[in-house]
Amino acid sequence: MIHSAADIEAMCALEDYSHFRAELVEISPQSFTLEELREILDDMIRSKVALEDSVREHFTTLGEVEQTQLLDMLGISSCTDRDWWYRMLMDGPVHREFPTI
Numbered sequence: 001m002i003h004s005a006a007d008i009e010a011m012c013a014l015e016d017y018s019h020f021r022a023e024l025v026e027i028s029p030q031s032f033t034l035e036e037l038r039e040i041l042d043d044m045i046r047s048k049v050a051l052e053d054s055v056r057e058h059f060t061t062l063g064e065v066e067q068t069q070l071l072d073m074l075g076i077s078s079c080t081d082r083d084w085w086y087r088m089l090m091d092g093p094v095h096r097e098f099p100t101i
Contacts, residue, residue, distance in 0.1 A: 008054060015047035048099035056094040 021040045025032055032040070059067065071089070075082025088100045 008051075011047060011050045011054065014043065015051060018043035018047050045099060049096060052088075052099055053095050056089055059089045060094065 018040060022044060025037060025040060059070070062070065067090075071082050071085050074080075074085040078085070
């Protein structure tokens with residue numbers, strides 16, 4: 001299922017919000033119950049997994065040449081190498097329980 005721009009925007013907003021809440025935990029950890037901390041962690045994991053799944057889904061729609069070009073570009077322009085991106089985008093299931101990044 002390819003996500004719409006609105007879906008991706010909502011996923012990004014959830015991730016931003018979960019990271020904001022995590023920053024609040026760093027500032028004042030005693031202000032949160034164990035249940036709230038678990039909820040924040042779960043939201044961070046869910047949002048990251050959803051975004052990664054969306055990226056993998058989109059990647060599978062590209063042709064072989066486009067996939068190769070994108071992997072080459074990512075390998076050159078990021079802090080990780082091309083092989084890491086290959087493993088993240090192509091190896092294993094498209095949908096995963098935990099984030100890769």
